[in-house]
Amino acid sequence: MNRQSKLNSGFTLLEVLVAMALMVVIATSLYSSMYVAIRSKDSIEKAVVPYRYLNPAFDFLQKDLACALAPGEVLAGDFQGVDSSSAGLGGADMLMFFTSNYIPGQEEVACDIAKTEYFVEQTDGWQDPVLVRRRTTNLLSPRTPEGKSEVICRGVRSFNLQYYDGYEWQDDWDSTTQNNMLPAAVLIRMTLKKPQASLDYQNQKAEELNRLKSGQYIEPGQKTMEKIIILSCADLDALKEI
Numbered sequence: 133m134n135r136q137s138k139l140n141s142g143f144t145l146l147e148v149l150v151a152m153a154l155m156v157v158i159a160t161s162l163y164s165s166m167y168v169a170i171r172s173k174d175s176i177e178k179a180v181v182p183y184r185y186l187n188p189a190f191d192f193l194q195k196d197l198a199c200a201l202a203p204g205e206v207l208a209g210d211f212q213g214v215d216s217s218s219a220g221l222g223g224a225d226m227l228m229f230f231t232s233n234y235i236p237g238q239e240e241v242a243c244d245i246a247k248t249e250y251f252v253e254q255t256d257g258w259q260d261p262v263l264v265r266r267r268t269t270n271l272l273s274p275r276t277p278e279g280k281s282e283v284i285c286r287g288v289r290s291f292n293l294q295y296y297d298g299y300e301w302q303d304d305w306d307s308t309t310q311n312n313m314l315p316a317a318v319l320i321r322m323t324l325k326k327p328q329a330s331l332d333y334q335n336q337k338a339e340e341l342n343r344l345k346s347g348q349y350i351e352p353g354q355k356t357m358e359k360i361i362i363l364s365c366a367d368l369d370a371l372k373e374i
Contacts, residue, residue: 186322186357189263189285193320196248196265197361199233203312207245207271211314213293215303221261222290222323224252229314234269242269249279252291260287260325289323296360314363321358 143151201208208230218224227250234246247268252261263286268279295305295315305315 183355183357185285185287185324186355189322190320190357190359192265192284193250194359194361196231196233197229197318197363199231200314200363201230201232201245202314203230203307205230207243209247211305211307213295213305213315213318215293218252218261221252221288223292223321224261225291225293226251227293234267236269240269243271245271247271247279250291252288255283262286263288263291263322285322285324287325289325290321292321294319294321317360317362319358319360321356323356 200211203210211229212227214226216224216226229248231246231248232244233248234242234244236242236244249266249268250263251266252263254261255264262283264281265284266279266281268277270277294301294303296302296317296319297310298316301319302315307313
């Protein structure tokens with residue numbers, strides 16, 4: 133009889149309370165670990181996103197400048213870099229040169245040489261300034277060809293260029309006053325804009341989601357990136373001083 137009673141007996145109230153307490157402790161630990169992991173993931177994503185926009189822009193600039201043609205070559209004109217600024221921007225430099233980095237389409241009447249321009253402007257449909265590349269092809273056309281513009285980076289805070297002449301860095305470059313020579317190297321420095329400080333974390337994430345759906349640039353925080361690009365015409369002895 134005593135053996136049957138023991139088989140039918142359940143957990144005591146104390147045992148149930150101890151088990152529930154252990155479950156609460158384990159659940160709290162898991163929640164804390166997951167919360168820290170999610171916040172770390174968000175922080176890493178916010179740190180990496182700017183470079184997803186900066187790196188492609190720098191790739192465009194590097195490929196175009198590496199194939200820059202010296203003035204006087206076939207279909208090549210002047211190389212001009214203008215130090216400029218605009219309201220609300222830390223710098224809005226403009227660059228114009230000729231490059232052999234263009235790949236024409238199958239039915240396009242053009243060669244691999246294109247007049248290439250880089251500049252910052254405020255365009256319709258975008259809240260923040262954008263970096264634009266405009267390329268003009270079919271340079272032998274009897275009529276002045278119209279260049280094709282494309283946005284290569286959005287949310288630009290500043291776009292600054294400097295040009296190395298073998299002795300020092302200059303803010304401007306005009307090949308007509310430099311014996312039709314290209315600079316030995318170009319220093320590119322670009323900064324993306326900061327998000328609005330008035331938005332809290334949750335509102336900022338919602339704003340980023342809305343802008344992502346509309347195809348607009350997501351401002352994850354101000355980031356600056358710079359790079360020196362050596363042109364193919366560079367004097368290697370002069371570049372040792374960089």
